[in-house]
Amino acid sequence: MKATTAARPEPICGMNTWMPVPARILRVREENFNTRTFTLQFTDEAIRQMYGFLPGQFNMLYVPGVGEAAISISSDSEQHEHLDHTIRIVGSVTRAVAKLPPDSIVGLRGPFGTAWPLKEMEGKDIVIVAGGIGIAPLRPSIYWILNHRSLYKRVVLLYGCRTPEDRVFADELEQWDRDGSIQVLVTVDNATGDWSGPVGVVTNLMRRVKVNADRTVVLVCGPKILNRVAAWNFLQLHVPADHVYVSLERNMNCGFGRCGHCQLGPKFICKDGPVFNFAEIADIFTKEEM
Numbered sequence: 001m002k003a004t005t006a007a008r009p010e011p012i013c014g015m016n017t018w019m020p021v022p023a024r025i026l027r028v029r030e031e032n033f034n035t036r037t038f039t040l041q042f043t044d045e046a047i048r049q050m051y052g053f054l055p056g057q058f059n060m061l062y063v064p065g066v067g068e069a070a071i072s073i074s075s076d077s078e079q080h081e082h083l084d085h086t087i088r089i090v091g092s093v094t095r096a097v098a099k100l101p102p103d104s105i106v107g108l109r110g111p112f113g114t115a116w117p118l119k120e121m122e123g124k125d126i127v128i129v130a131g132g133i134g135i136a137p138l139r140p141s142i143y144w145i146l147n148h149r150s151l152y153k154r155v156v157l158l159y160g161c162r163t164p165e166d167r168v169f170a171d172e173l174e175q176w177d178r179d180g181s182i183q184v185l186v187t188v189d190n191a192t193g194d195w196s197g198p199v200g201v202v203t204n205l206m207r208r209v210k211v212n213a214d215r216t217v218v219l220v221c222g223p224k225i226l227n228r229v230a231a232w233n234f235l236q237l238h239v240p241a242d243h244v245y246v247s248l249e250r251n252m253n254c255g256f257g258r259c260g261h262c263q264l265g266p267k268f269i270c271k272d273g274p275v276f277n278f279a280e281i282a283d284i285f286t287k288e289e290m
């Protein structure tokens, strides 16, 4: 199974793929102490209609006068009026965007990269494993599954973060669990407040899930250590490597395979990824320094 399933939409850019297109910040929602979801809308109506993305893809987000960062699209890919970027504030670009009030203009280039294998997942059990902000690129795939629920069998989301207050999309996690369309299990490293749920690393939650190895597809996104451990654990349960997908991160510059910043062994994360079939990258994953 390849990570790219449907034809990838052409990136919407200016005169060339380096040119960001203006988008207005419509709303800002605080997810936790350092993470916010920005709802953006292209200022140009024609671009708004043309722009499409596949769950798992990302944009290069430009803050005028500061620079660009790769940010996954975290909204419903079937909603064309606006799109969400969920951003953890870590450095110059993310700090700058966090200071912008609604109605400010940022630039977007994209969408870039590969997508989650939604077509190949049809008729299968799906296990989604996310850590921290890693749930952002997975959220569009969850919307897709919910919008086309009959195409998929059992769907389980395993989510882990440091404390209950660190949860991203906390309301939705609770709502998805209540609705019962997908099973949601959340764990935290440290229980604070009135948390009575599981405590421990997210991979511990795997023990609570019955995995039918031959008909399960696994999607993973989180810190490097989670990606490795989760992928290996599913292989140990005899899920074939080409049914395990991970989304990887690396510093990026161009977003479309020209500059080499995000090279990982023979792969470019921006164009061969960020979503990889584990079978494609197992060799790279075994090398500590990569």
Ligand SMILES: Cc1cc2nc3c(=O)[nH]c(=O)nc-3n(C[C@H](O)[C@H](O)[C@H](O)COP(=O)(O)OP(=O)(O)OC[C@H]3O[C@@H](n4cnc5c(N)ncnc54)[C@H](O)[C@@H]3O)c2cc1C
Pocket: 058, 068, 069, 070, 071, 072, 073, 085, 086, 087, 088, 089, 090, 091, 092, 093, 094, 095, 113, 133, 136, 137, 248, 249, 250, 251, 252, 269, 274
């Ligand atoms: C394909 C892809 C998708 C991504 N999607 C998202 C997303 O949806 N939301 C999001 O918030 N980020 C996402 N990122 C990560 C984001 O691009 C980086 O965090 C980026 O460096 C932020 O730019 P900056 O200028 O704010 O920080 P920089 O100035 O580049 O970094 C400042 C400091 O923060 C450290 N740093 C950078 N990234 C991280 C990190 N992830 N965790 C901890 N420390 C870090 C750096 O080592 C550096 O010391 C994605 C990255 C890739 C490659």
